[in-house]
Amino acid sequence: MHPKLLEFLAGCRDEAPLQLGVLPFGMICGIASLAAGMPAWLAQLASAIVFSGAAQLVIVQMLAVGSGAAPIGLTAGLLGVRHVLYSVSLADYVRHLPRRWRLLLAYLLTDEAYAIAILRYQAQTAAVHQSVPGTPPGNTAPGATGDAEGSPVRDLRHWYFFGCGLTLWFTWQVSTAIGIVFGATIPADWDIDFAVPLTFIALLTLLIRERANQAAATAAALGALLLAALPYNLGLVGAIILGLMAGALSTRLARRTRLAREASQ
Incomplete structure (x- = not known):
């Protein structure tokens, strides 16, 4: 089997378990879109274009109460800030790719796809650096992902990322369609909203292995608790900012410690 296809299928395989939480999440978005008065075709189109569960839910909820375009755009933008951070985290790994690839992966970049793909990038890069210190993140090196004779091979990890993102995209479109078509027949006592926090808890357990x-x-957790009383959900925004600051500070301190250790050696 071709190495590109192997990487792609590996991404699909590793992303698959998270779809158990994505499926009801997408159904909720489809149901909420119809409840807000959106026609079915527009709800499905929005799912394909926006492709962001949290933003889609907020948009349809704000549409339902008659919010204007400016508040909706601002709120959706704030919720999307985390994707900028994901992009920064992945930039060194995909910088060598053609623009068409970077645009495609940017479109497919979601919480779930990032959580799985970044672990793959970090694991293989760590192996590369142990074998050949100083190797750029986007490259491979002998002894890490080389062939049987130790020769370097082309980095195909973007195919893994593509598999992760496309698996989630397909599940999201299908689950949204299910919510649109069958949402009215789902009994009210089926509380499927629980899938939303469970999905993010699963992602959190994958991503909190590093100190930063x-x-x-x-x-962010402490900030959310301390600022919960603020109006207009501003406590959530404040918690995001606190989390970003803490992560950036921790990363900077870790970098300084590593450089000091290398200098002493």
């Missing part, structure tokens, strides 16, 4: 992520998660 642990610091960001802790600061």
Whole structure:
């Protein structure tokens, strides 16, 4: 089997378990879109264009109460800030790719796809650096992902990322369509909203292995509790900012510590 296809299928396989939480999440978005008065075709089109569960839910909820375009755009933009951080985290790994690839992966970049793909990038890059220190993140090196004779091979991890993102995209479109078509027949006592926090809890357990992520998660959690009384959900925005600051500070301190250790050697 071709190495590109192997990477793609590996991404699909590793992303698949998270679809158990994505499926009801997409159904909720489809149901909420119809409840807000959107026609079915527009709800499905929005799911394909926006492709962001949290933003889609907020948009349809604000449409339902008659919010204007400016508040809706601002709120959706704030919710999308985290994707900028994901992009920064992945930039060094995809910088060598053609623009068409970077645009495609940017479109497919979601919480779930990032959580799986970044672990793959970090694991293989760590192996590369152990074998050949100083190797750029986007490259491979002998002894890490080389062939049987130790020769370098082309980095195909973007195919893995593509598999992760496309798996989630397909599930999201199908689940939204299910919510649109069958949402009215789902009994009211089926509380499927629980899938939303469960999905993000699963992602959190994958991403808090490093100190910077642990610091960001802790600061954001404390901020959400301390600022919960603020109106207009501003406590959530404040918690995001605190988490970002804590993560950035932790990363900077870790970098300084590593450089000092290397200098002493």
